[in-house]
Amino acid sequence: MTVPGRRRPTNVLANAPFRRLWTAMSVCSLGDWLNILALTALAGNLTRGDDYRVQSLAVGGVFIAKMLPAVLLGPLAGAFADRFDRRLTMFASDLARFAVVLSIPIIGSYQWIIVATLLVECVNLFWVPAKDATVPNLVPKDQLEAANRLNLLVTYGSAPVAALLFAALSVAGDTLRSLVPSLSGLDPTSVALALNALAYLVSAFLIFTLRDIPKRDGAISTPSVLKQVVEGWRFVGGDRLVRGLIIGMLGAFAAGGAVVGVAKIYVIALGGGDAAYGVVFGAVFVGMALGMFFGLRLLSELSRRRLFGLAITVAGLVLVAIALIHNLAIVVMLTVVLGACAGIAWIIGYTLIGLEVQDAMRGRTFSFLQSTARVTLLLVVAVANPLAALFGEHRFDAGELSYRFDGSNLVLLLGGALAVVVGFLALRHMDDRKGVPLSDDLIAAVRGERFRPEGGEDMPGLFIAFEGGEGSGKTTQSRMIAIWLRDQGYDVVQTREPGSTKVGMRLRAILLDAAERGLSPRAEALMYAADRSEHVEKVIRPALRRGAIVVCDRYVDSSLAYQGAGRALAPEDVAKVNSWATGGLLPHLTVLIDTPPSIGLTRLGGAADRIESEPLEFHERVRKEFRALAAANPERYLVVDGTLTPEQITRAIQDRVHEILPDPVPQEAEDATGTMPAIRD
Ligand SMILES: Nc1ncnc2c1ncn2[C@@H]1O[C@H](COP(=O)(O)OP(=O)(O)O)[C@@H](O)[C@H]1O
Ligand SMILES: Cc1cn([C@H]2C[C@H](O)[C@@H](COP(=O)(O)OP(=O)(O)O)O2)c(=O)[nH]c1=O
Known part of the structure; x- marks a missing residue:
């Protein structure tokens, strides 16, 4: 941008x-x-x-x-x-x-x-x-x-x-x-x-x-460093992404501080002299340079946010290995890997702050990071050696074998454990690929397969999907939310699946035609996916790109529930086809209106379409799958009881949507109006 x-x-x-x-x-x-x-x-x-x-x-x-x-x-x-x-x-x-x-x-x-x-x-x-x-x-x-x-x-x-x-x-x-x-x-x-x-x-x-x-x-x-830290946190700590970034970067700093602090006595214990000390110290930085230049290129297909948490976790594991292995040559090699992970984390952190943190917050985030990084480094380095001294030197003998474990090993072990925890936290706070297992993503990235950035990553808009069984009240509620959002001045695109594009309308006619009896489950799944692909490409992405709020009646979860659980197709296959069809685009929030089919189906008027006329047991499987999807990712879902009154449901949805709404007035406009005199009547 x-x-x-x-x-x-x-x-x-x-x-x-x-x-x-x-x-x-x-x-x-x-x-x-x-x-x-x-x-x-x-x-x-x-x-x-x-x-x-x-x-x-x-x-x-x-x-x-x-x-x-x-x-x-x-x-x-x-x-x-x-x-x-x-x-x-x-x-x-x-x-x-x-x-x-x-x-x-x-x-x-x-x-x-x-x-x-x-x-x-x-x-x-x-x-x-x-x-x-x-x-x-x-x-x-x-x-x-x-x-x-x-x-x-x-x-x-x-x-x-x-x-x-x-x-x-x-x-x-x-x-x-x-x-x-x-x-x-x-x-x-x-x-x-x-x-x-x-x-x-x-x-x-x-x-x-x-x-x-x-x-x-x-x-x-x-200003006093302490004051900077406290005020900075008040300002930046409320943002989930920034919080994840800061936790990650400070954790990496603390782990790095542990290494720098005890490196000298650690090297002496391994029998190395000044040259070895210089080499170990330098290996961290050489690794950092390698990580910054090659690591990122090698894994360029992986989600940046995921790579960030992953790099810190791996750095922690390597640090644990360094603490336990007492061989100078291996340690130098591991140190290069450690540096590479730190380099990757550092450069991603910096880039993410530059790219994804809002303009108004960026400067503060940088300065907060700089002041806290200093305090962290200082504390860790100051504590590392006294802690090592306190622990002293221990030897464990088991027959012929003798293993030495001293204070510097302990400090490195603690530093490693800290980095692992922090890496996990960062992954959890910042994950933009919820529902996609990290290992799958990683394997794809190593193979060099294209990673498609999804919704929130490069598009300013907000994507809300409504899911639920037949007659659960999705149409009613998505309309209410769209009206409520428009009232607040948002650009809202209300849409639904299947059938919101030209091609989609023809697909819908085939899919819901009660006379169309012989359609195979796979063909059905592919046609829903085809409709969705067209929908994402022609309607949803363009709207998100211009910063609109997209309110969509049914999305990928419907296919997982109806074709996956309902038609008993392998859920991984349905997920894969849909991920391909949508380029990995997922909603920021999915509202599941959970209504027992026995109630929902009775609300419907008119003749039943091809899917509505499925037996009750089919709809029960669908409902169960919807609930399972929501339970697996509670942060990305809101589950509301569909038997409540429409007004109660609307209020619950408004409360949740309110939390993730962007500022409706563009920043520049606000700056300009801020200087105008207030007009009161
Ligand atoms: N919470 C509710 N309680 C009772 N009836 C409802 C509720 N929400 C919607 N309805 C009614 O149920 C029917 C189906 O609602 P609709 O929003 O079209 O559901 P869907 O889009 O999920 O099929 C409509 O007649 C609607 O007025
Ligand atoms: C989007 C989607 C819908 N469907 C089914 C569920 C619905 O029965 C039908 C959509 O019809 P529609 O008339 O839009 O029903 P509703 O008002 O309940 O949303 O298509 C699938 O089976 N898979 C999908 O991926």
Whole structure:
């Protein structure tokens, strides 16, 4: 869908001042990731001979020192940073970070690692808001989103580069030391830290020469993260799709945080050194890149929403395997798979927010996600190592075999279990293919069969079907609902099956002709499906595409009940033919008016048609099947007692339909009328 009046932004990097700032950010990001790797590795190495618990706590301490200043002093520093010249703030911060980071390998004690980390993070509290406030000064409004996306890209995109660089430094260091013994003091962590310091120096230079930054204009507002989270949830938590997306993405983040948090001690326990640590760390990100590019292409036929939940669930299972298998080579391979799943989930989440979340909510959803992702990551990383330390190290011996299970294994296991649960929740919240088994969908997707997006996925309209036996009151009720909806200003298309198209009318004549006795059940099923296919193509889809509400008397369920249960055809066959005929289009809501045939049939006037003249027992089977279909998918059905009065039934249907109604007034119209003075009589 294109939004009228929105210009396509040209490349934001063509803007020279922004490009310079962005380069500075990229260099700093790379340095920051190197810093995390080097410091956690150094903490692990400094305590290598010590007890498992001491090691876990040492690594955990680095993470906590990294997070603590932002949590305690974040909003305070933001307000303070407001008072200074932004360019000078960033420049001075860069120089300070350069000096502190450089001092770490020179002093080389664990205590200093912690103190230095705290110092650097305090300085960051000034650098980051100054940078954030500068971006809108350098970039026109309509390019701001593109700029933010680029920022996000380097923030996470530089991680695999840093990880691979770190691994390469370790391998190069090992080789060099074995060749030139006099270099034995050279440590890869020191080189990484020196590079990190250098990155800050480069950034200082770039910022100093960036003359376009205004001294100060307008306040930099850094609302408290907690406030952002609470307010954001109030706003976005009411939407089912957004809720599913957020639960999924945060779960993925938490699981990822568990891996990052315990990776170092986990690798030490497997007997790996710094290079192995870098490789495991990098494997996550390499996998992510692979998932984003190839995973999506490979499974492009699967429903995006389903793939999202599935990817998170599989990531959880892989994480459980990583926790239990103690072999470095296998773990690295599994980590790539883990990253791939995370990559798929992440990119789908982002795309879905971009595509399916309403315009008015999108910005808030993104910012909510960013603030909660930070809090989640922070909590998980901070808790992971102390938890691992608390659990300690255990060994299980069974004769010859000895199995080791330690705190990092436990944390990974918990992270995996969490991801599995969250994946399931996301699947349940967002499933757009209810009634189609996931395995069938998946097999079809792997074979490359076309997946047809259905009703809600790419069409703005709403599709409501009415089902029930003969004389149950469908015609009466669908008319009442259509009138009620039109009264509220909706574009409503009221239609029925069979016989709402030219071809359909001729099919209907054959199907309901009481004289037509010899029609075979399969031919009957195919003719209903043919009528339906024509109906979907010519009437229902066009209406949904333009955003109308379609109220349809009978749909696929009638075939499942009458031809499937009534005529005793295999239900899977009837379902398959109908899914093909309709391109998988399902109603958003099906209203089943449940009336005993003994009552419904007596309500009918006139001569009985071919189907109405079937025996009572046939109609009982039909009723049973309708009820079974509704019971299997309670979220997509409303079952009303057809023996109530018509008014009572109408009210029950209105209550339910009300919950899923879109806003009748287009957003743009509302914005315009919002500025008009109110006229009162
Ligand atoms: N809740 C109800 N109670 C009693 N009679 C009803 C009720 N709803 C509809 N009727 C009557 O039953 C007959 C069949 O209703 P209709 O809406 O045409 O059913 P369907 O479309 O399901 O065959 C009509 O004469 C209608 O007035
Ligand atoms: C749509 C559909 C209808 N039918 C039958 C049920 C009805 O007896 C008949 C539709 O006739 P119709 O006169 O529309 O009946 P009603 O008012 O009860 O909806 O066709 C099927 O057997 N399979 C289907 O897929």
